[in-house]
Amino acid sequence: MSSNSKASARAQKAAEMRAAQKKRETRRRILTIGGVVVVMALIIGGSIGVSLLNKKEVKAAAAGSSAYGVTIGKKDAPHSVVIYEDFLCPFCRQLESATRSDLESLAADGKVFVEYRPFDLLSQGTGSDYPIRAAGAFSIVLDKSGPEIAKKFHDLLYENQPSEQNPDVVTDADLVALAVKAGASESDVKAAIEAGEGADWVTKATKEAHDSGVSSTPTVLLDGQLFQDGRTIDDIAKNLVAAVD
Amino acid sequence: MSGALAWVGLVARVVTGGVWIVAGALKITEPDASIAAVRAYQLLPSSVAETVGIALPAIELVVGLALVLGVLTRGAALISALLFVAFIIGISSVWARGIEIDCGCFGGGGSKSGAASAYPWEIARDAALLAASLFVAWVRRTRLSLDSLLFDRRSESAPEGAV
Numbered sequence: 001m002s003s004n005s006k007a008s009a010r011a012q013k014a015a016e017m018r019a020a021q022k023k024r025e026t027r028r029r030i031l032t033i034g035g036v037v038v039v040m041a042l043i044i045g046g047s048i049g050v051s052l053l054n055k056k057e058v059k060a061a062a063a064g065s066s067a068y069g070v071t072i073g074k075k076d077a078p079h080s081v082v083i084y085e086d087f088l089c090p091f092c093r094q095l096e097s098a099t100r101s102d103l104e105s106l107a108a109d110g111k112v113f114v115e116y117r118p119f120d121l122l123s124q125g126t127g128s129d130y131p132i133r134a135a136g137a138f139s140i141v142l143d144k145s146g147p148e149i150a151k152k153f154h155d156l157l158y159e160n161q162p163s164e165q166n167p168d169v170v171t172d173a174d175l176v177a178l179a180v181k182a183g184a185s186e187s188d189v190k191a192a193i194e195a196g197e198g199a200d201w202v203t204k205a206t207k208e209a210h211d212s213g214v215s216s217t218p219t220v221l222l223d224g225q226l227f228q229d230g231r232t233i234d235d236i237a238k239n240l241v242a243a244v245d
Numbered sequence: 246m247s248g249a250l251a252w253v254g255l256v257a258r259v260v261t262g263g264v265w266i267v268a269g270a271l272k273i274t275e276p277d278a279s280i281a282a283v284r285a286y287q288l289l290p291s292s293v294a295e296t297v298g299i300a301l302p303a304i305e306l307v308v309g310l311a312l313v314l315g316v317l318t319r320g321a322a323l324i325s326a327l328l329f330v331a332f333i334i335g336i337s338s339v340w341a342r343g344i345e346i347d348c349g350c351f352g353g354g355g356s357k358s359g360a361a362s363a364y365p366w367e368i369a370r371d372a373a374l375l376a377a378s379l380f381v382a383w384v385r386r387t388r389l390s391l392d393s394l395l396f397d398r399r400s401e402s403a404p405e406g407a408v
Contacts (some may be wrong), residue, residue: 014353032395036316040307047269047303051276055299090356125357164358216281217357228284 005025049098056213058226060084069117070142072149073107079244081227083113084219086121087134088167091233092218095119096158099235104245112244116154119209120202121217122164130167135205136198137175137189143194145184152181172196218235254387257377258312261325264374265309271352272302284352286335304328312381315390322381329375333389335369341366385400 009187025116063080070145081103085092106112120131134157142150156178162170172194177191192198209219220227222243228242230236272279280298283289289297308328311321332350347353347359348367352386381387 028395033317036395040311042299042315043307043310044303047273047306048299051275051279051299051302054274055276090358164356215277228295231290232287 036228054214058213058219059220060212060214060221060224061208062224063113063115063221064116067210068119068139068178068201068208069115070147070154071113071115071140071202072104072151072203074110075113077110077113079108079112080223081112081240081244082117082221083114084117084119084212084214084217086217087118087138087161088122088126088128088164089217090130090161090164093158093161094233095218095220095237096155098234099241100155102241106241106244110173116151117209118154119206120215121206121209126164126167128167130162130170132199132202133172133193133196134170135202136196137172137179137193139198139201139205140189141179141182141184144188145179145182149179149183153179153184156182188195246346251386251388252382254384255315255389256383257381258315258322258387258390261371261381262309262312264316265305265312265325265396268351269302269305269307272349273306275352276302278354279349281328282347282349282352285344285349285355286339287337287342287344288338290329290404291317315387315392316395318387318390318392319385322378324381326378327373327379329371333371333375335366336364336371340368341358 033056053201060066060082063082064075066082069082083092103112103114107114118135120135122130123131131217138150138154138157145153149154157175160170160174160178162168176186176190176193180186182188218233221241227240227243228236231240249398272282276299279302280295283301284291284294284296293325305328308321308325311317332348336348340361343361345356345358346358347354347355347357348363350367386393
């Protein structure tokens, strides 16, 4: 009887110790997991912090105040839009074709003032100087033939955009032909385009875009604020037009 | 047998984790490119794309570190597998919609003509890494993992399964 109860007391004590041991182990495991999770959270937080510090804010000159663009509409319109673009960028062409006629008519109605700022984003990635040649030709037309013809030329460049894989199918002679089609006089622009005289302007325009924090195209600003409202380019185009209408 | 599997698990862990670390680290310092890369898939609304573009590289880095070190291995492997499923869906979706973009997997991103030819290879790569992740999650115990140091080996249930 007494030896029996001793044995059961021993067994009970052993069970208690096991339970305590188990409890300690569980506690240790929870603390370890907690510690690891905290370290992970710190690394995630730190990485996000590094990303946010490296993030560039787009702070561009107001529409009409850049030396490297062409405007449509009146400066005192209630809304202003700035579009940074590369003549070789397919998304830019998509945005162009989706917004051009609407923005033109809204500008004509005095509702919006739009500035297009071409620069060279893609010559490095594609290994082609087409973005420089096209934007350079644009600057020459802007200089010699004025903004209206330059805007027309800009539109024609998008309508005749070559593919990124083979941009050099559009030659300097083709650029001259498009400029003439836009209304430039051949004698004004031919020699300068063929000599690549616009390259310096493009370098400066590209620097201006870079300094403004523009790192992709198309970059759209509505009333000075980066405009990215939409999932697809067509959404963005639709929302942009709706926002200024 | 399970010893050999544990070694294969180590290889799967280090390869997959290494890919994550490289992919994450390359993007953390280039947040604008990362956001643009997410946006180029044209799947997410703009503000969500921005959050994903910032958060994803950080998550990739941590999942990679966890896999290489073998800490909370199972959880990390499951998150890794989920991410690969998401990437495979993303690439398939742009492929199906005829959008040509750089996948932005290791930095870069954005539209890129002729990119479609790379899609099958990118999907195959992600599928292989998905398989490796699932293997790590399934095998539970792998060689040279921090888990086996951190968590008592004598305890009965697999500690890697803790999270």
